[in-house]
Amino acid sequence: LGSGGPELTGQRVSSSYLISINNKAAILMDTGTGSSYNFARSGAKFEDLEVILFSHLHVDHSNDLPAFIKGSFFTLRAKPLKIYGPTGNALMPSTSTFIEQLFNHGGVFRYLSDYINKEENGDYKILATDVNSAFNTDNTAINNEAAIQTFKLNDNATISALPVHHGPIAALAWRVDIGKCSITYSGDMNNDYQTLAILAKNSDILIAHNAVPESALGVAANLHMRPSQIGAIAKKANVKKLLISHRMKRTEDNEQETLRFIREKYQGSVVFVNDLQKFNLEK
Numbered sequence: 001l002g003s004g005g006p007e008l009t010g011q012r013v014s015s016s017y018l019i020s021i022n023n024k025a026a027i028l029m030d031t032g033t034g035s036s037y038n039f040a041r042s043g044a045k046f047e048d049l050e051v052i053l054f055s056h057l058h059v060d061h062s063n064d065l066p067a068f069i070k071g072s073f074f075t076l077r078a079k080p081l082k083i084y085g086p087t088g089n090a091l092m093p094s095t096s097t098f099i100e101q102l103f104n105h106g107g108v109f110r111y112l113s114d115y116i117n118k119e120e121n122g123d124y125k126i127l128a129t130d131v132n133s134a135f136n137t138d139n140t141a142i143n144n145e146a147a148i149q150t151f152k153l154n155d156n157a158t159i160s161a162l163p164v165h166h167g168p169i170a171a172l173a174w175r176v177d178i179g180k181c182s183i184t185y186s187g188d189m190n191n192d193y194q195t196l197a198i199l200a201k202n203s204d205i206l207i208a209h210n211a212v213p214e215s216a217l218g219v220a221a222n223l224h225m226r227p228s229q230i231g232a233i234a235k236k237a238n239v240k241k242l243l244i245s246h247r248m249k250r251t252e253d254n255e256q257e258t259l260r261f262i263r264e265k266y267q268g269s270v271v272f273v274n275d276l277q278k279f280n281l282e283k
């Protein structure tokens with residue numbers, strides 16, 4: 001739905017990806033600014049959605065959640081809405097705290113409290129789950145396959161996550177497996193934890209965020225992976241298709257250089273994506 005970053009360019013909606021199963025909305029990954037508008041433009045119906053996955057809670061990944069929840073009042077939604085996202089840290093609230101501070105009594109949108117409180121009458125409830133985003137759990141490193149956290153959505157679909165390093169921000173990468181199809185989403189990250197290639201192993205699609213050019217240094221390189229790292233991860237994970245997103249001024253019009261660095265490692269299909277672009281997976 002959204003292929004941009006947090007900039008005010010008027011060109012792209014912020015991060016958001018919708019996975020539909022048999023043409024019905026099922027899984028929404030991030031709800032960046034403008035995503036609720038493009039969700040509707042895509043023809044998706046909010047009452048069909050099973051789950052929202054948050055990579056992290058920066059504004060350009062989470063901002064439209066209240067718009068979706070308010071908008072849902074005008075839909076036929078009756079089933080619970082599952083939301084999974086990172087545990088918190090010193091800088092960021094956990095996903096469940098984020099939702100409470102938005103919607104609970106005392107929160108900024110307290111007038112929507114019936115969407116989270118069991119004792120209040122509402123059309124449906126939000127069910128939030130915090131997923132470990134810390135590098136060490138009980139002093140166990142998370143950059144191995146055994147550390148992948150997997151949740152069953154239904155008989156045909158699972159969601160899985162590993163922590164990723166996004167500077168000081170609590171952050172996750174997500175993988176969705178539906179039947180024999182698999183999609184992995186990096187969220188925002190540099191590759192300090194070296195987890196993404198483990199999670200993305202043999203994915204049909206890897207959505208990778210390209211927020212900085214190869215020359216990035218300092219804060220930008222602490223937050224985001226360079227094109228050469230994207231290529232190395234795609235190669236190591238043996239993904240079939242690489243979608244480049246989170247496109248910003250500092251990387252747009254620089255695609256030839258970005259592609260050159262990716263191509264040094266990865267020879268598969270690479271697409272620089274735009275808002276509302278669709279990809280079909282059939283197996």
Ligand SMILES: [Zn+2]
Pocket residue numbers: 005006015058060061188246
């Ligand atoms: Zn971002």
